[in-house]
Amino acid sequence: MLTDRQLLILRAIVDDYIKTAQPVGSRTLSKRDDVTFSSATIRNEMADLEEMGLIEKPHTSAGRIPSELGYRFYVDHLIRPESISPQEAKALKSLFAHSVNENDRLIRHTADLLSELTHYTTLVLGPKEEGQRLHHLELIPLAEGRVVIVLVTETGHVEHKTLQLAEALSREAASRLMERLNQTLRGTPLSNLRLRLLEEIRRFRSEHSEQTSLLSKALDIVLMDQQDERPLIYLGGKANMFDQPEFQDVAKLRPVLELIEQQEALFDFLSPNLDNQILITIGSENNVDALKDCSVIRAHYSVDGVSLGTLALIGPKRMDYNRGINSIIHLLQAFQTELRKNSLD
Amino acid sequence: MLTDRQLLILRAIVDDYIKTAQPVGSRTLSKRDDVTFSSATIRNEMADLEEMGLIEKPHTSAGRIPSELGYRFYVDHLIRPESISPQEAKALKSLFAHSVNENDRLIRHTADLLSELTHYTTLVLGPKEEGQRLHHLELIPLAEGRVVIVLVTETGHVEHKTLQLAEALSREAASRLMERLNQTLRGTPLSNLRLRLLEEIRRFRSEHSEQTSLLSKALDIVLMDQQDERPLIYLGGKANMFDQPEFQDVAKLRPVLELIEQQEALFDFLSPNLDNQILITIGSENNVDALKDCSVIRAHYSVDGVSLGTLALIGPKRMDYNRGINSIIHLLQAFQTELRKNSLD
DNA sequence: ATTAGCACTCGTTAAAAGTGAGTGCTAACA
DNA sequence: TGTTAGCACTCACTTTTAACGAGTGCTAAT
Incomplete structure (x- = not known):
């Protein structure tokens, strides 16, 4: 003791x-x-x-x-959980003065804010699909068998994919199919979506004896790599690394910046955070060689109890933990509030 | 002489x-x-x-x-315009073995390829909107006055925005409006789109006496900052900078990497290339202080005569111009071919 | 016009010497 | 017994000096 x-x-x-x-x-x-x-x-x-x-x-x-x-x-x-000063609190509130409609712009904005607030580099792991549920699906047939599929989740996340069919899909067929799909599939977790969707299309086909097998095949392919697709990772304040005296040496700086650029590696690193706490890992605790001289502060964000992704702050081991923790806690609050506004349930 | x-x-x-x-x-x-x-x-x-x-x-x-x-x-x-070796030519062809449907994934892929090919850092300025024409517009009403607008250009570029209206837009109203808009607006240059769209909605409103003023206002706002929005810049092979002996010093490296991260500055830098040639700027010719020790090889890409964006290679002044130029020329060809495949005219 | 020869320059590297911030230990002190 | 002053010692850092050698410019011979 x-x-x-x-x-x-x-x-x-x-x-x-x-x-x-x-x-x-x-x-x-x-x-x-x-x-x-x-x-x-x-x-x-x-x-x-x-x-x-x-x-x-x-x-x-x-x-x-x-x-x-x-x-x-x-x-x-x-660490004393120093509450932030009144003017900082005020500033924090005004940060999200105008709501940002699109979730990904909101995330980008948040990453930038957090790095500005702390002068460290920020990583934000975008919402993972698994837990999310389908809100709406739209098929937009274009010329020459090109079909855009738009997918909206209940968290308000919107994304589109383009399919290429061997022959054109009529607007009517698309519209009928879509109506049916939205009726039956709303609320389906994205993790199930692929199977449920194919199943539903098959059933639709037999009922209406319509030629949608091409669509079904193309959709399958797109959804297949949709499944493998990983959430984007947004970075903020990369240049802040340059300010740290410990990274004035390229040999020290390089592995960190290289890691940060690798979506894959970062994903593996940011993903497995189990509890809802703020998690701090120091140097070798990161279990990543490139980060052996870094510390990372991580926080989960979630909406309506659904854990979506991770907010993280990365700096030298000699980082200002106090400021980092406080900033991330407060920004997390504001961020989640904004996310909540964008969700559709 | x-x-x-x-x-x-x-x-x-x-x-x-x-x-x-x-x-x-x-x-x-x-x-x-x-x-x-x-x-x-x-x-x-x-x-x-x-x-x-x-x-x-x-x-x-x-x-x-x-x-x-x-x-x-x-x-x-x-410089002798060394043609690439047969095996390289073959490799180049196979690079785009599977077509990539989405233009932005294609661009990302191209940026990575070019940097792999040359071991330099690649910048790709995404397609600028101005010259592009509208192919299709889709309004997708969601719950609570949320509307997703999907915009497809003739080059096959797809993007979506989310609007927030004060009250819900019915699916029927949206559908009618959309049909009308697509009839009248297809082929409109995006630079005109905002005005034409508002005009068209106003006319539609008076004809059908429908309450679409809210929509009109929200659309205006979205299209307004759509206009200010700049094309994305895709980067490839950032880590390659670390390999250059001239950038082993953080003081030299920093300004370059910092510039590369700044979309704004890069945009200004990459945009004004007038002719269709390959353009090479060396050191101070870049007119950018951060690039005074760098050389840049730029090439325009275009589809069907419409200039869309820029492909660029950045390295030290001591860069392998021969290899760089050859790589960019050949990749440019392949890239444009792929882009062409994705366009809808 | 070309080249061999040579004195000279100057960055680089290595060794040597000096400096000073900081330590560990010991002995004196409260 | 805990605290402190004093002092010898360590070692990174800086500066100095010396030796090295790649490369140059000039000159004179070919």
Whole structure:
């Protein structure tokens, strides 16, 4: 167990290092107002903290920096949930002053806001399809067998795909089929949609003896890779990485930026967050080599209890956890409120 | 005017420097098979070339590197339009083996291909709306006054917007209006669309005395910022920048990557290319400070004579112009062919 | 006109020396 | 017994110096 003085020192070291990016020495600490004891005492305490694995020194004659364990302890026990200042709260509210109708523009906007707020890079994992339910389906036949299919989910997410059929689909046939599909399929979870849709088309065909097998085949193909398709990941404030002193070296910067550009890898990384809490992972806790010098703050967003995606903040291990956590919590609220407005149930 | 020998030497210097990124010395050159004269002779010629401003030395005791003027001369006069090898040609054809229905996926794919082909970063300016004509318009009323509007252009570009009306639009009203709009508006250039659409809705309203003013207002707003909206810019191979020795320094890398992330700035940069040629800009010719150490190869793409957007390749001034130009020319062909397939006229 | 030879330049690398922030330990002190 | 002053020691960082060598420009011989 740590004494109060050790807690004070540890917190001071982490705070200072977060601010300056320089190893913190005993003399520096002793000059602080809230430190009443001498540098020698601090050195003794530091030795103890180091023995416990909470801090470490880059080399013999340097000050101390927090270890990963130290950051972990800091995050778990030493952060004060500083409420944001009134003017910030106000600013936050006005951020979403005009509602944004389209969910994906809203997400993009949110990613930018969060990165502006924190000066870190933001990742937003777009709504995953699985949990969502169909609200409306529209088939738009164009010339030459081209058909646009528009799919609207209950969360208000709209997307379109283009099919290419071997022969044209008449507007009437499309319209009849569509009406039928919307009647029977509204509310179907997207994860089931492909099977249900094919089934329904087959039934429709037999009932009306209409030639829709081409459509059925084309739809199948499109929905097939629809299924494999992963939610988009929106990035905000990529350039913020350049400001971090730890990433002034291209060798350090490169893997992080490269990872961030890879939708696939990021998806795997952002997806599996189980509980609804704010999740913080520090350095090696990320289990991704490229992020071994980074910390990530993640938060789930959901609407009406349906978990949709993830809001994440990425920065150096020496990131301002306090500010990051607070910003993400508050923005999460506002974001979810906006999303709620766009949903159709 | 340059002598043949000077041309040989200049080409050799540029070729060598492009390959190695190291200043080229007279001794190195004299060892080449195609160089029959001594290093001293080369030094004399180099002195002349330097006086003409075609090459320069980083410092007194270094070899020569091409100046911007030198690159310009090289690009204008010394590049041999090496046709690509048969296996490359074959590979290029198979790249688009499966047609991609959606234009924006096609564009994304193309950007990736081009960067893979060249190992440089690729920028693709998506189709600009102005020149395009309306093919089809669809209004999809959803619950609670939400209406999705789907817009298909003759080039096969599909996009959707969401409107929020104060009161619901009936499916019947939407259907009637839509039929009318499609009859009268097909072929309208998107640049006119907003005005024509409003006009048409007004006329429709007076004829049918239907309450569509809300719709009209909402549509106006959406189309208004549709007009301001700029084509997306697709990027490929951003990570390739990291491989260039000239960008190993964060200070050099940062402005380039930052610029690339800024849609606005890039748009201004990529847009004004007047003729249908391949355009190469070197260093300061880019008129953009962030690109003062970069060269850009740009090519227009168009379908049926309608210029749609720009395909661009960005790399260090020391980029492999030969390969870059050839790749972009050949990919441009294939890309346009695919685009053509997707168009609906 | 071409080339061999040579003194000279200057960036690069390596080694050497000096600097200073910070530490650990010890002994004195409250 | 906990705290502090003092001091020797460590080691990254900076500066200095020296050696190195690729490359140049000039000159004189071919």
